[in-house]
Amino acid sequence: MENDAEISMIKKFAENAAPESYKNLLNCFSGLGYRNATFHDFCAAQTDLLLRHDVDVSLEFALQIADIECDSGYKSTFFILMSSEFYNPASSAARAIIKKVIAMGHEIGLHFDASVYKKDLTILNAAAKQECNTLEDIIGAAIKVTAFHRPGTCYPEFLGMDMLFADRLHAYAPQFFSEKVYVSDGAGYWSHGHPLDHPAVENKTGLQLLTHPYLWVQVGTQSRTQKLDSFLGNRSAFLSREVSRNFKFYGAK
Ligand SMILES: [Zn+2]
Incomplete structure (x- = not known):
């Protein structure tokens, strides 16, 4: 159950989260001189903006965000679950959406739900590699980066883990994840304050901005x-x- 402060933040966030406000947010970062970075060239010491989306609910919503970013001249990384009960990345509709997202220049990564498997790093590494292989077969492109699904609740050791996972980069590695470089809407509100109020913006340093498409595209x-x-x-x-x-x-x- 949320406390009053959380309820107020959720309400405020939900009132303002809309496709147009996401577009405005991107434009603000452009106006501040931010460079659109990827997981492969992000530098926390520079004014780099790394856009990440965890696709927890729907690929259709992800496509809408991909469109907005494409129109605004931005590229991002969409992390897709292989073990979701809500969508199936192997379905024909999903394949068509993923193809469109890639054609816009965005990257696909693996969103990995460790809770599906035994809590053992060797087993999890092997399982994630297997999921990457399957996703690579589906999308016809290499998966070069992973992001854990809800690591805080199922495997907090992953947060800030300074090593490759499944032989690939992971989004919670120290270079991408600390209070200095990370902001997320994962709680249904900005967990570290509004991105434009983040210390990284004042210091003109790099920021990983994690957003969940379902929170942004459903108007009304x-x-x-x-x-x-x-x-x-x-x-x-x-x-x-x-x-x-x-x-x-x-x-x-
Ligand atoms: Zn997730």
Whole structure:
């Protein structure tokens, strides 16, 4: 249960999170002289902006954010789950979306849910490599970076872990993750204050900006709960249509 301060931050965030405000945020960073960096050339000592998205809910929402960034001249990295109950990256609809995202110049990374496996670093490394291989087969491109899904709750040791994971970069490595270089909307509000108020902006140093597409693209929703309700309504309608398409007798019931 959230306390009053959290509820107020969630409300304020949800009221302001919209496609237009995300676009405005990017424009503000451009105006401040920020350079659009990737996980492969990010330098925390420079005015580098590293855009990351964890696709926790929907690839359709991710595509909308990819479009906004493309229009604004930005490239980012979208981290995709292989073990989600909400979307299937191997489906034909997902493949088409991922292809569009890559064609815009964005990068795809693996969003890795360690809670699916036994809590053992050797096992997790092997599992992540396997997931990367599968995702590479699906998207037809190399996966060069990973990001843990909810490491704080299932494997806090990953936060700031100074080593490669699955033989690849990971988004919580020290060069990308510390109070000095990281800001996220993961709690449904800015966990370290608004990005433009972040000390990195005042110091003109690098920033990893993590946003979750489902919080930004659903216009007309007032809270993070309503955003998830809206997603569930759309997903349920989609699944209903798929059931009717696959089982003719169901459609005729
Ligand atoms: Zn996640």
